[in-house]
Amino acid sequence: MNVGAYFDRQAQTLVGSLGRVAEAPVAFLMTMTVIGIAVALPLCLFVFLQNARQAMAGWNDAFELSVYLSKSATPGRTNEIAAQIRARDDVASVRVILAPQALAEFRRYSGFGEALDALQENPLPNTLIVTPTPAASTAAGTAALRTALRAVPDVDQVQLDTQWVQRLIAIVSLLRRVVWLAAGLLGLGVALIVGNTIRLDIQSRRAEIEVMKLVGASDRFARRPFLYAGLWYGSGGGVLALLLVAIAVAWVSGPVSRLAHLYGSGFALTGIGFKPGAVVLLASALLGWIGAWIAATQHIRAINPS
Amino acid sequence: MIHFDQVYKRYPSGREALAGVSFEVARGDLTFLTGHSGAGKSSILKLVALIERPTRGRVTVAGRSTTTIKPRAIPQFRREIGIVFQDNKLLLDRPVADNVALPLIIAGVPRKEIDKRVRAALDQVGLLGKERNRPAELSAGEQQRVGIARAVVAKPPLLIADEPTGNLDPDLAIEIMRLFKRFNDVGVTVVIATHDVHLVDRFDARRIVLGEGRVAVETPR
Numbered sequence: 001m002n003v004g005a006y007f008d009r010q011a012q013t014l015v016g017s018l019g020r021v022a023e024a025p026v027a028f029l030m031t032m033t034v035i036g037i038a039v040a041l042p043l044c045l046f047v048f049l050q051n052a053r054q055a056m057a058g059w060n061d062a063f064e065l066s067v068y069l070s071k072s073a074t075p076g077r078t079n080e081i082a083a084q085i086r087a088r089d090d091v092a093s094v095r096v097i098l099a100p101q102a103l104a105e106f107r108r109y110s111g112f113g114e115a116l117d118a119l120q121e122n123p124l125p126n127t128l129i130v131t132p133t134p135a136a137s138t139a140a141g142t143a144a145l146r147t148a149l150r151a152v153p154d155v156d157q158v159q160l161d162t163q164w165v166q167r168l169i170a171i172v173s174l175l176r177r178v179v180w181l182a183a184g185l186l187g188l189g190v191a192l193i194v195g196n197t198i199r200l201d202i203q204s205r206r207a208e209i210e211v212m213k214l215v216g217a218s219d220r221f222a223r224r225p226f227l228y229a230g231l232w233y234g235s236g237g238g239v240l241a242l243l244l245v246a247i248a249v250a251w252v253s254g255p256v257s258r259l260a261h262l263y264g265s266g267f268a269l270t271g272i273g274f275k276p277g278a279v280v281l282l283a284s285a286l287l288g289w290i291g292a293w294i295a296a297t298q299h300i301r302a303i304n305p306s
Numbered sequence: 307m308i309h310f311d312q313v314y315k316r317y318p319s320g321r322e323a324l325a326g327v328s329f330e331v332a333r334g335d336l337t338f339l340t341g342h343s344g345a346g347k348s349s350i351l352k353l354v355a356l357i358e359r360p361t362r363g364r365v366t367v368a369g370r371s372t373t374t375i376k377p378r379a380i381p382q383f384r385r386e387i388g389i390v391f392q393d394n395k396l397l398l399d400r401p402v403a404d405n406v407a408l409p410l411i412i413a414g415v416p417r418k419e420i421d422k423r424v425r426a427a428l429d430q431v432g433l434l435g436k437e438r439n440r441p442a443e444l445s446a447g448e449q450q451r452v453g454i455a456r457a458v459v460a461k462p463p464l465l466i467a468d469e470p471t472g473n474l475d476p477d478l479a480i481e482i483m484r485l486f487k488r489f490n491d492v493g494v495t496v497v498i499a500t501h502d503v504h505l506v507d508r509f510d511a512r513r514i515v516l517g518e519g520r521v522a523v524e525t526p527r
Contacts, residue, residue, distance in 0.1 A: 211395045214391075217412045218412075221381075305357050
């Protein structure tokens with residue numbers, strides 16, 4: 001067989017398999033939709049995580065420690081401690097908030113102004129807001145800094161304000177694993193769905209495959225149109241999944257940016273992006289092919305003319 | 307072309323279809339396999355086309371012992387044999403031209419060449435102009451001729467037919483047999499299994515009569 005004839009035949013089979021799809025469009029669309037939904041589920045989670053990571057990108061270097069001094073520390077002593085802390089290698093800056101200033105701020109933001117008037121004296125201590133250097137802005141770094149600051153005389157309490165950010169980052173990295181797990185399981189599901197559809201397809205074309213084998217068709221030849229059908233199922237499902245995710249992103253992006261605006265952030269939801277989208281399409285086409293390959297290889301071998 | 311040497315065939319059901327069959331078909335022969343149904347005619351053709359393998363004994367086709375042919379090599383082996391079936395086994399959802407073209411497509415013949423050879427084969431069986439028809443639109447005799455066109459389109463040196471006239475009325479049956487005779491006249495080895503003795507009588511050809519899984523009578527050419 002010459003090379004031209006080979007490609008001619010491949011192209012014929014490829015188009016022929018599409019023709020068969022057109023003969024049963026409802027069944028094809030149903031299978032494709034199931035695949036599309038299966039692919040869209042982990043994809044939505046992926047898009048959510050991508051956005052969460054992006055939204056939290058600025059938070060990582062916003063670690064701050066609030067250092068509350070004991071009531072006995074005078075403003076002079078407060079500035080002394082601030083200078084001492086500022087001299088540390090792992091500290092970027094120290095901001096001093098003296099008790100009256102803290103009270104004024106509290107009065108302004110809390111709405112408890114009248115209640116505070118009833119107090120005899122200012123209940124708030126002098127406070128230092130300590131920002132670690134970027135290098136020290138890690139879980140271990142901030143913990144070490146916290147321990148060191150606690151040991152400073154006249155320091156009453158050290159509070160890490162951004163512990164919840166770290167927890168959130170940990171949750172996100174856990175969810176990343178979950179995305180991969182879901183993608184793996186649903187990918188397997190896609191291969192099985194296509195495999196089962198191809199199996200039924202082969203059963204309904206049993207007579208035809210028998211005839212083909214009788215006139216000298218190899219298993220590979222008989223299998224080829226089914227592999228292409230698998231490819232169509234997979235890539236069709238992939239396109240549908242991308243479409244579903246695009247619709248979902250468009251659907252929630254309005255409320256998300258309103259919410260971000262209320263938090264004073266310019267954050268906007270981003271879609272899946274070209275490269276991951278292309279990867280999803282390829283992966284889904286490949287899964288369709290693999291599912292079809294397994295089913296077709298097995299079931300076509302089992303068909304023998306009698 | 308075909309050589310059977312003490313061939314036995316027992317099916318998984320326990321039925322013994324062939325019990326020590328030996329005969330030879332020379333290249334260029336026209337041979338009729340006759341005998342009542344169940345005498346083993348179909349089994350012989352199945353062993354020739356490697357649809358079945360012998361339980362015992364040796365089947366040689368075109369100089370090759372079929373026992374040495376591995377499953378992977380069967381497709382290539384079958385491309386050297388044209389097979390005609392009683393129920394013609396056409397693909398009903400494809401036009402006549404596609405049905406006839408099937409062996410050529412499988413063999414990887416270029417498209418232009420396929421069109422030419424399909425028309426030539428349809429011309430030989432008198433169906434030129436029916437390329438675009440579906441098999442269901444044709445008469446039983448015409449359908450069988452499509453089956454024959456498919457069997458000969460790749461120009462195999464051996465043509466085997468299992469009850470090719472079984473579903474046809476006598477006039478059509480003679481017509482089909484004459485068609486086989488014409489292919490034999492141009493050098494194709496032809497083996498036809500049929501229970502229709504009267505039909506066979508009209509042709510001057512070699513006859514192998516089977517009974518109880520053995521060769522009962524063998525007439526020389």
